[in-house]
Amino acid sequence: MALSNHGPRGMSFDLTGCTALVTGASGGIGGAISRAFADAGAELVFVIEPGQDATVRGCGEGIRDVVPLDLASHEGRSDSLGALVEKHAVDIVVNAAGRITRGASESFEDHDWYDVIEVNLHAAFDASRAAGRAMIAHGRGGKIINIASLLSFQGGINVASYAASKHALVGLTRALANEWAGYGINVNAIAPGYVETPLAAALRQDPERYDAITARIPAGRWASPDDIGGAAVFLASAASDYVHGHVLVVDGGWMAR
Numbered sequence: 001m002a003l004s005n006h007g008p009r010g011m012s013f014d015l016t017g018c019t020a021l022v023t024g025a026s027g028g029i030g031g032a033i034s035r036a037f038a039d040a041g042a043e044l045v046f047v048i049e050p051g052q053d054a055t056v057r058g059c060g061e062g063i064r065d066v067v068p069l070d071l072a073s074h075e076g077r078s079d080s081l082g083a084l085v086e087k088h089a090v091d092i093v094v095n096a097a098g099r100i101t102r103g104a105s106e107s108f109e110d111h112d113w114y115d116v117i118e119v120n121l122h123a124a125f126d127a128s129r130a131a132g133r134a135m136i137a138h139g140r141g142g143k144i145i146n147i148a149s150l151l152s153f154q155g156g157i158n159v160a161s162y163a164a165s166k167h168a169l170v171g172l173t174r175a176l177a178n179e180w181a182g183y184g185i186n187v188n189a190i191a192p193g194y195v196e197t198p199l200a201a202a203l204r205q206d207p208e209r210y211d212a213i214t215a216r217i218p219a220g221r222w223a224s225p226d227d228i229g230g231a232a233v234f235l236a237s238a239a240s241d242y243v244h245g246h247v248l249v250v251d252g253g254w255m256a257r
């Protein structure tokens with residue numbers, strides 16, 4: 001275990017010797033974070049949706065394991081994540097898996113609500129609990145990073161389950177940070193702005209929405225997934241050892257406007 005929350009490592013962004021479990025690793029942001037972690041020296045354990053391509057390009061030799069697991073299914077999820085955390089002595093967890101349903105709430109089917117909450121919130125709790133348990137039991141500390149959203153602060157348009165899940169994810173981040181800071185476990189979140197990934201494809205394919213959103217971003221552009229990698233390395237490394245329960249907004253200035 002290379003992470004130390006004590007001692008003179010407060011300036012180190014090096015992840016050599018650390019193992020990071022990343023959910024949603026086949027996605028845009030999860031993939032970019034994985035590449036950034038690999039560049040910083042970490043070894044990687046990927047959780048991907050069953051039946052999907054396990055390839056995450058640019059991670060070199062750093063991939064230790066790729067595990068298909070349907071995070072929308074409560075059945076066995078907690079045990080599987082717990083076994084993975086123990087097997088690989090995971091130091092860092094990134095909850096990057098996410099899904100979104102767009103539509104008027106009055107027309108939502110049950111699954112439009114439950115599936116989103118299941119992946120975005122319940123699975124993140126299961127992974128965090130598994131990691132927290134192991135880190136406390138082995139006394140080794142660690143880092144947990146939840147991928148929140150601007151819709152952790154705003155309601156959005158026709159995305160009720162997503163906004164609810166992302167608000168709750170920030171609450172969970174703060175609650176776990178309070179509980180586990182004393183064990184040397186840092187629980188924080190990143191709230192990306194508008195990022196060019198499949199999750200936001202519907203917005204990018206709507207020229208009016210796309211232009212309106214872009215015009216409101218002070219940086220004048222959407223984020224590339226790689227824009228999120230540096231913030232994740234910071235929150236995964238000893239450089240953030242005294243950062244607890246923080247939501248790091250990486251949004252091109254959207255929230256400042």
Ligand SMILES: NC(=O)c1ccc[n+]([C@@H]2O[C@H](COP(=O)([O-])OP(=O)(O)OC[C@H]3O[C@@H](n4cnc5c(N)ncnc54)[C@H](OP(=O)(O)O)[C@@H]3O)[C@@H](O)[C@H]2O)c1
Binds near residue numbers: 050098147
């Ligand atoms: N894009 C944005 O503008 C934006 C902004 C703020 C926050 N975020 C958050 O960033 C995170 C990553 O999203 P992204 O933008 O990178 O989108 P993405 O490319 O669609 O990635 C989402 C990932 O979640 C995985 N996933 C979804 N349902 C799953 C399930 N049931 N079991 C296991 N894995 C599942 C997907 O796997 P498959 O690809 O195999 O389905 C994919 O790897 C999400 O939490 C999202 O809410 C995104």
